[in-house]
Amino acid sequence: MITSKTIARFRDLPTPFYFYDLDVLHSTCQKVLEESGKAGFKVHYAVKANPNPRILKIISSYGFGADCVSYNEIERAISCGFEHSETVFAGVGKTDRDIEAALEADILCYNCESIPEMEVINSIAKKHNKVATIALRINPYIEAHTHKYITTGVAESKFGVNTWELKEVLERLKSLQNLNLKGIHFHIGSQITKMSVFKSLCSRINDLQELISSQNIDLEIINVGGGLGIDYGNPEKAPRFEEYFSLIREFVKLRPDQKLHFEPGRSLVGQCGSLISKVLYIKSGSNTTFAIIDAGMTDLIRPALYQAVHKIENLTSNGKAVRYDVVGPVCESADSFAKYIELPETRRGDLIAIRSAGAYGEAMASRYNLRDLPGVVFSDEI
Numbered sequence: 001m002i003t004s005k006t007i008a009r010f011r012d013l014p015t016p017f018y019f020y021d022l023d024v025l026h027s028t029c030q031k032v033l034e035e036s037g038k039a040g041f042k043v044h045y046a047v048k049a050n051p052n053p054r055i056l057k058i059i060s061s062y063g064f065g066a067d068c069v070s071y072n073e074i075e076r077a078i079s080c081g082f083e084h085s086e087t088v089f090a091g092v093g094k095t096d097r098d099i100e101a102a103l104e105a106d107i108l109c110y111n112c113e114s115i116p117e118m119e120v121i122n123s124i125a126k127k128h129n130k131v132a133t134i135a136l137r138i139n140p141y142i143e144a145h146t147h148k149y150i151t152t153g154v155a156e157s158k159f160g161v162n163t164w165e166l167k168e169v170l171e172r173l174k175s176l177q178n179l180n181l182k183g184i185h186f187h188i189g190s191q192i193t194k195m196s197v198f199k200s201l202c203s204r205i206n207d208l209q210e211l212i213s214s215q216n217i218d219l220e221i222i223n224v225g226g227g228l229g230i231d232y233g234n235p236e237k238a239p240r241f242e243e244y245f246s247l248i249r250e251f252v253k254l255r256p257d258q259k260l261h262f263e264p265g266r267s268l269v270g271q272c273g274s275l276i277s278k279v280l281y282i283k284s285g286s287n288t289t290f291a292i293i294d295a296g297m298t299d300l301i302r303p304a305l306y307q308a309v310h311k312i313e314n315l316t317s318n319g320k321a322v323r324y325d326v327v328g329p330v331c332e333s334a335d336s337f338a339k340y341i342e343l344p345e346t347r348r349g350d351l352i353a354i355r356s357a358g359a360y361g362e363a364m365a366s367r368y369n370l371r372d373l374p375g376v377v378f379s380d381e382i
């Protein structure tokens with residue numbers, strides 16, 4: 001929680017910085033552990049959402065595995081306590097170097113997305129005299145009803161093998177001796193808030209299981225990916241884990257000895273982070289008043305890239321409500337966090353919190369304009 005004591009401490013710190021509330025992170029992990037544990041599900045945290053080492057160490061301490069998309073992520077995850085044998089490697093464009101390094105690290109599974117990729121992994125594994133365990137990522141053609149840039153399971157998506165080529169892929173796999181197919185993998189998008197989307201995914205999985213077992217292939221792992229959304233309008237609200245896990249438990253028809261795997265990213269870390277910034281100037285526009293803050297799209301790109309709406313609070317004013325466009329200092333009109341929102345009357349030096357920024361915030365920060373990267377402050381440090 002951002003209390004008045006925390007705000008007093010914020011005043012002495014250089015802005016902008018990410019503030020991570022570790023109590024929120026712990027309680028979210030605990031909830032995921034309980035809810036997924038009830039059904040015997042295995043959770044691999046999607047490291048890309050927030051690879052900060054302290055965050056990773058906390059998440060790994062709950063016994064979750066890691067879902068990585070580069071060798072650098074695998075290395076970071078293992079160094080922060082994740083087991084190599086509980087690390088999966090996804091991504092539509094794995095490099096030879098990444099594949100080779102992952103093989104050496106002896107990870108649990110590669111999530112494969114095409115025949116050419118399977119052939120490369122097979123030949124690298126052969127060279128090293130190893131057998132790589134894989135899960136086949138399948139594009140299930142399900143509209144995720146989220147922003148188009150984070151929709152990943154429809155006809156125009158680059159991800160996964162197409163259902164119409166599935167038989168050919170399974171046939172090709174028979175001759176790839178250094179691959180061992182253990183499962184199927186899906187990830188249809190991110191920030192999914194309609195539970196009916198996950199229900200559609202479950203029924204598609206059931207149909208695909210029929211098709212695959214008709215080829216006399218037994219699968220041990222059904223991986224439903226990540227995607228559970230959070231309520232950006234309500235930063236104190238926990239994600240709907242109970243509803244999500246119980247829906248999947250109810251609708252996916254698991255065969256004996258099959259295990260369900262999950263890869264949540266945002267829902268684990270989104271609500272524990274806020275981007276804290278200071279107001280530089282209040283400036284009149286023709287139709288609006290701008291609050292120009294010292295955080296920009298380089299610190300949090302989500303509003304500029306996905307038109308994402310994060311709740312914004314002025315932590316240090318309780319004046320009368322006034323409307324502002326809250327914008328950053330970067331030389332692009334996309335560098336805007338919110339248009340025409342109500343804040344208590346705001347002045348230079350006020351502290352602004354951009355909430356629910358723990359996922360894909362710090363992780364996507366850049367040095368565009370040669371700006372400094374944002375700082376990081378944990379709740380137990382102040």
Ligand code: LLP
Pocket residue numbers: 046049067090091150187189190191225226227228263264265266267302306359360
């Ligand atoms: N598994 C795979 C294969 C993924 O590609 C992703 C996210 C996840 C799991 C985790 O999904 P989550 O539970 O976090 O929704 N930068 C964007 C989100 C990109 C998501 C990329 N893939 C944003 O800020 O909204």
